Ligand SMILES: Nc1ncnc2c1ncn2[C@@H]1O[C@H](COP(=O)(O)OP(=O)(O)OP(=O)(O)O)[C@@H](O)[C@H]1O
């Protein structure tokens with residue numbers, strides 16, 4: 433299996449606050465990498481750096497062997513190969529579900545509108561949202577909105593899907609319908625990096641779990657190793673707190 | 681959905697019927713009070729004006745019905761000029777203001793000097809009184825005696841109004857653009873849209889929708905402010921009234937002109953209020969989700 437993503441000694445700070453501290457990470461094709469860690473540990477920042485929404489201070493990021501942290505590279509071209517889903521969905525409120533999904537295929541990837549719509553409908557049908565195609569996002573439940581957001585980033589066939597706490601803005605009852613899409617994608621072999629607080633879900637999909645603390649990966653390994661049998665004291669402490677909050 | 685079997689079988693309880701009855705009585709009482717107080721206040725006002733010592737003079741010089749009827753066609757022709765000016769000017773204002781707003785919100789390095797110029801432009805024309813700009817353009821440009829530059833007062837007056845209003849409207853549009861949450865931009869960029877595409881397909885449509893109510897208000901102001909170009913000698917409604925009034929020393933034409941403006945602006949502002957109420961109701965419902 434080839435390395436799709438490779439982060440080497442990535443460093444990022446905001447106003448003197450070091451958020452990513454010489455962080456290295458390798459993501460192999462068809463695997464799911466799960467980032468766990470306390471609030472403020474740098475999970476979102478890491479994903480935003482991969483997507484070039486933030487500029488890193490040092491280190492290198494490679495996508496399919498190409499250095500995307502090179503300032504001379506076309507940012508737009510790199511983002512065409514990455515999909516990102518946000519905690520707050522970020523659907524475009526002035527566009528229907530179908531228009532949200534087909535915007536990038538049509539305008540960025542130059543796919544004919546009819547074809548883009550057909551492809552979008554295939555995805556919507558697959559995830560039971562076909563009847564919502566012509567609705568505006570504000571008429572959808574949170575779970576439906578997030579599923580549409582996932583489909584929107586899938587519609588351009590990304591090499592890697594970056595998912596940033598996609599269920600933490602949702603009611604507990606809606607979480608599962610969103611997570612089941614991710615399970616399906618994992619089954620399809622989609623390469624994913626996801627930040628989550630859902631440890632049970634992490635156990636199900638993760639090929640590798642990384643525990644982040646103050647911008648460093650303190651512990652990494654299979655879900656079995658990191659979540660069930662953590663070695664690092666900080667990991668143990670974090671999992672204990674999560675456990676107490678009733679999320680394991 | 682609401683017409684289930686339970687819904688059809690329901691009939692209001694006696695307690696509910698009592699409540700409705702009470703509510704009806706309260707509202708009847710309030711209507712009576714409103715009616716009496718209106719009659720009293722308006723009646724007092726009317727008597728005060730009618731019995732004032734100068735009323736007869738005021739009535740003859742400001743509210744001369746026959747004379748009003750006589751000048752109505754002239755003033756109306758003038759008003760057509762105001763309306764034309766507003767629409768033609770409105771078009772150019774929209775184009776220039778949008779360009780200014782886009783230049784001021786872009787981060788493109790190549791546009792840096794334009795960004796500086798746009799900021800200076802907005803500062804100057806938003807800060808100076810419109811009347812001064814009209815005088816400066818209307819009398820200054822012909823004084824330059826540059827061949828090819830027009831000395832047509834209608835054109836110069838419109839240019840002055842467009843210069844000033846472009847600055848106002850640019851700021852309204854810019855505030856709309858800045859009110860769109862950065863996460864919308866992040867979502868668009870992460871889908872691979874360029875910054876230009878993000879502006880065009882994601883940010884601007886939402887921003888414009890948000891600023892339509894204030895823009896409609898600006899249009900009403902524009903319509904009124906076109907009356908200021910009369911100072912250059914443009915025969916608009918104000919100027920037409922002025923010509924007649926100074927000929928006869930009867931000010932009824934001014935009143936006619938004012939009434940004509942109000943006949944347009946009042947329905948327009950009522951309509952705008954409705955638009956604003958509808959859009960804020962929609963935004964509130966969005967917020968509730
Ligand atoms: N744009 C920014 N400007 C300044 N500081 C920032 C910015 N973005 C993030 N930070 C800071 O970086 C740190 C890491 O934030 P980040 O959002 O990556 O954490 P996280 O692990 O995703 O947390 P959470 O679980 O709450 O989402 C925080 O201390 C945050 O305040």
Ligand SMILES: [Mg+2]
Nearest residue numbers: 475476477597
């Ligand atoms: Mg986060």
